[in-house]
Amino acid sequence: MGNFTDYRLPLEAFQSQRTPFYYYNLQLLHDTLEGINRLTTDVPYRVHYALKANSNPHLLAIIAQAGLGADLVSGGELKAALAAGFAPERMAYAGVGKTDWEIRLALEHGVGCFNVESMPEMEVIGQLAQEQGCTASIAIRVNPDIDAHTHRYITTGTADNKFGIAIEQLPHVVERALTMPGVRLRGLHFHIGSQLTDMKPYVMLCDTVNRLQDYYEARGVRFELINVGGGLGVDYNEPDAHPIADFDSYFGVFKRHLRLRPGQELHFELGRSVVAQCGSLITRVIYVKSGRNKRFAIVDAGMTDLLRPALYEARHLVQNLSSTALACDTYDVVGPVCESSDVFAHDCTLPLTQRGDLIALRSAGAYGESMASTYNLRSLPGTLF
Numbered sequence: 001m002g003n004f005t006d007y008r009l010p011l012e013a014f015q016s017q018r019t020p021f022y023y024y025n026l027q028l029l030h031d032t033l034e035g036i037n038r039l040t041t042d043v044p045y046r047v048h049y050a051l052k053a054n055s056n057p058h059l060l061a062i063i064a065q066a067g068l069g070a071d072l073v074s075g076g077e078l079k080a081a082l083a084a085g086f087a088p089e090r091m092a093y094a095g096v097g098k099t100d101w102e103i104r105l106a107l108e109h110g111v112g113c114f115n116v117e118s119m120p121e122m123e124v125i126g127q128l129a130q131e132q133g134c135t136a137s138i139a140i141r142v143n144p145d146i147d148a149h150t151h152r153y154i155t156t157g158t159a160d161n162k163f164g165i166a167i168e169q170l171p172h173v174v175e176r177a178l179t180m181p182g183v184r185l186r187g188l189h190f191h192i193g194s195q196l197t198d199m200k201p202y203v204m205l206c207d208t209v210n211r212l213q214d215y216y217e218a219r220g221v222r223f224e225l226i227n228v229g230g231g232l233g234v235d236y237n238e239p240d241a242h243p244i245a246d247f248d249s250y251f252g253v254f255k256r257h258l259r260l261r262p263g264q265e266l267h268f269e270l271g272r273s274v275v276a277q278c279g280s281l282i283t284r285v286i287y288v289k290s291g292r293n294k295r296f297a298i299v300d301a302g303m304t305d306l307l308r309p310a311l312y313e314a315r316h317l318v319q320n321l322s323s324t325a326l327a328c329d330t331y332d333v334v335g336p337v338c339e340s341s342d343v344f345a346h347d348c349t350l351p352l353t354q355r356g357d358l359i360a361l362r363s364a365g366a367y368g369e370s371m372a373s374t375y376n377l378r379s380l381p382g383t384l385f
């Protein structure tokens with residue numbers, strides 16, 4: 001997308017840093033946000049950033065400044081979004097297990113939309129809103145039963161999944177929402193999964209939305225907004241060839257296939273595609289160890305810094321930034337944490353690697369820092385911008 005820009009990693013700046021740390025390329029983040037804004041200006045599209053992908057305050061402030069709304073899944077994220085300068089009316093609050101204090105806090109701040117995932121949740125939101133003397137704006141999260149063919153842990157839109165309300169239960173829930181005190185039904189919400197690079201599931205989603213809209217229009221129910229969630233994938237194999245996600249194709253699908261009604265807004269909740277490529281986890285090789293059949297590069301970053309490989313077998317491109325060797329060898333790149341799943345790469349070809357080398361785990365801006373933990377009483381990773 002756009003002109004070729006060099007987003008090279010600044011090795012010089014890394015040498016003096018304590019590892020491991022996340023490096024964020026803010027130019028790439030800016031260019032990504034500009035790409036999103038350019039494609040959504042002359043259409044009633046509102047993009048919300050899913051904070052759970054990365055809630056680093058520095059990045060949040062930049063994303064809020066660019067004019068995106070916020071997609072939240074907890075009271076903590078609500079507080080972080082407010083602190084970063086996101087407007088409450090541009091916030092959507094999702095999640096299957098919103099607690100009473102979280103709902104109250106969201107009502108207090110006038111969050112733009114609760115994405116409601118069940119009937120009992122809707123009853124509680126309506127009740128708490130009445131107690132607070134206000135009305136909660138809601139969208140009903142529909143489970144469209146679309147298989148996005150992504151990893152079983154990141155597919156969310158199939159029938160056996162905990163998220164949303166099944167289509168056959170929808171008429172009942174919509175009817176209740178329309179008559180219930182304390183809530184105002186603004187629209188329908190969907191989210192079919194994550195790391196989708198094939199646009200077909202989104203075309204199927206558009207068809208489902210069109211059918212539901214026709215159904216409700218025929219019954220005199222009109223929605224102010226349709227929220228199609230997030231999930232656009234990034235290129236984990238070749239981050240330098242595709243530093244910016246394919247927003248052209250993504251928004252193009254909705255422009256071509258989704259029939260918006262006059263005055264209606266289309267909402268998006270993008271997380272990964274906004275921040276994944278601007279972040280790299282930078283780590284140092286502590287030891288190179290030769291096993292019976294394998295060579296291990298043991299690095300000072302572990303699953304506590306970047307959980308995705310251990311959690312769902314995700315693979316990040318591994319680069320040795322400092323080796324000048326022309327010869328290569330294969331290594332298992334592993335962390336120091338006492339878990340067998342603490343492995344970043346198997347049989348990875350790298351230039352000859354030695355103790356002290358700087359390693360980059362690329363495309364780590366999403367679901368990296370935000371999932372970091374102190375397991376094994378390790379320190380949280382640092383940051384460099």
Ligand SMILES: *Cc1c(COP(=O)(O)O)cnc(C)c1O
Pocket residue numbers: 050052053071094095191193194195229230231232269270271272273
């Ligand atoms: C996680 C999530 C998102 C963001 O997903 P990405 O794959 O990071 O774009 C959007 N909406 C909901 C409801 C989510 O749970």
